[in-house]
Amino acid sequence: MKEFLNNLVPKEQAKKLIALGKQRTLAEGDYLVRAGEIPRKFAFVSSGLFRYVYINEKGMEFTKNIIEENGFIVSYSSMINEKASHFYIEALEDSKIIELKYSDWLKIKDSHPCWNTFLVQLLEHAFIIKEARERDFLLLDAPTRFQNFLQENPKLIRRAKQNIIASYLGIQPESLSRIKKKLSS
DSSP states (O other): HHHHHHHTTTTHHHHHHHHHEEEEEEOTOOOEEEETOOOOEEEEEESEEEEEEEEEETTTTEEEEEOOTOEEOOOOOHHTTTTOSSSEEEEEEEEEEEEEEEHHHHHTTTTTTTHHHHHHHHHHHHHHHHHHHHHHHOOHHHHHHHHHHHOOOHHHHHHHHHHHHHHHTTTTTHHHHHHHHHHHH
């Protein structure tokens, strides 16, 4: 986290934020946030892999996003609005995070203007990803979405299980198998 922050904010400010964080380990399958909970913390991923996942009343899973190292994980709108999260944040691997209380973040954010710039950069990055993902779902077929996924996330194909990648792409695992087979022939 230190290296990540030092590239974006003054070093003395980065130290202040890091001092507020609490290191935590999550095992594969553990949840940082559960649907129905009001999140009061967010986290920086030091190592590991996470996904944001909706689970409907029939138990079907819909992966909203996959987050690797050096990413922040949070149900942000739920946290800032103090409302229950609609999705889960699940560890896909044994993972290490640095967890921060939202109340501590608010204090440090108001202490120096660099934090507002930092927050805008993170939100802009998230918006760009969200917009591209929506465009892909609206305009591209499943094989093209998979090819884009491979280009943009080559390491994830080895790290995430096929059913999770299929869920992220909005297709069934069997369809993903057919797409992979067709592309390899």
